[in-house]
Amino acid sequence: MAIYNLQQDFHVLVIDDGSPDGTADLVRSLQPLFNNTVFLEEREGKQGLGTAYILGFKWAIERDYHFIFEMDADFSHSPLDLPKLYEACKNNGADLSIGSRYVKGGSVKNWPPGRIALSKGASIYTRMILWMRIADPTAGFVCYRKKVLETINLDEIHFVGYAFQIEMKFAAWKLGFKIAEVPIQFEDRKYGESKMSKGIVKEGILGVLQLRWYSLFTNYRKRVKSSYPASQTEGVSSST
Numbered sequence: 001m002a003i004y005n006l007q008q009d010f011h012v013l014v015i016d017d018g019s020p021d022g023t024a025d026l027v028r029s030l031q032p033l034f035n036n037t038v039f040l041e042e043r044e045g046k047q048g049l050g051t052a053y054i055l056g057f058k059w060a061i062e063r064d065y066h067f068i069f070e071m072d073a074d075f076s077h078s079p080l081d082l083p084k085l086y087e088a089c090k091n092n093g094a095d096l097s098i099g100s101r102y103v104k105g106g107s108v109k110n111w112p113p114g115r116i117a118l119s120k121g122a123s124i125y126t127r128m129i130l131w132m133r134i135a136d137p138t139a140g141f142v143c144y145r146k147k148v149l150e151t152i153n154l155d156e157i158h159f160v161g162y163a164f165q166i167e168m169k170f171a172a173w174k175l176g177f178k179i180a181e182v183p184i185q186f187e188d189r190k191y192g193e194s195k196m197s198k199g200i201v202k203e204g205i206l207g208v209l210q211l212r213w214y215s216l217f218t219n220y221r222k223r224v225k226s227s228y229p230a231s232q233t234e235g236v237s238s239s240t
Helices: 023-034 049-062 079-090 113-130 146-151 162-174 198-217 220-224
Strands: 012-016 038-042 067-070 096-100 107-109 142-145 179-183 185-187
Touching (some): 012 023, 023 038, 049 162, 079 096, 079 179, 096 162, 113 162
Antiparallel strands (some): 067 142, 096 142
């Protein structure tokens, strides 16, 4: 509802991995209320956040959405920031825009100090290893122009946690796309539990080193570039 209150023709795709909380049934009940602009993709089992985003990206490309967003649905990413990310891509020249906690004007609310230190440390570590000048490389609130996702070979993005967010930005950067960071306030969820785990942290640490290795000793740019040309058309904004 909060997204539709913006009255900016956003569509919403929900990907549900067999959630026991009734997410899929709730989405189905809402679809008629929003003129069938709420969509649902269901999968069996927990297949990882990264694979859910890849599914959403491919779904949006196939349906010719020209601006494609990823965001958390627990209000840690405010729907009110969607127009700012859209504006950065639509009118201010960015190929992808990041809702950033760590640029001037960005902030984090209700996180314990240890979690803030871990997140900021991950960002500093990533910049040092990859030489990628993005203040918030692990951010999960992003707007992509369709041509970015068409140009990246999504089948070559294999990470599923923190490293997934990093590699998507790294691939776009390596392929020469313009990246903008838009300041947001990130607010910790009020309900539910974080998916953060030791495995995700480990993937983030080792994944950054793997990306550096690939970029130094293999043709990483060639590997992640799709063999299919990206379309040059533009259009209305859409959301996943």
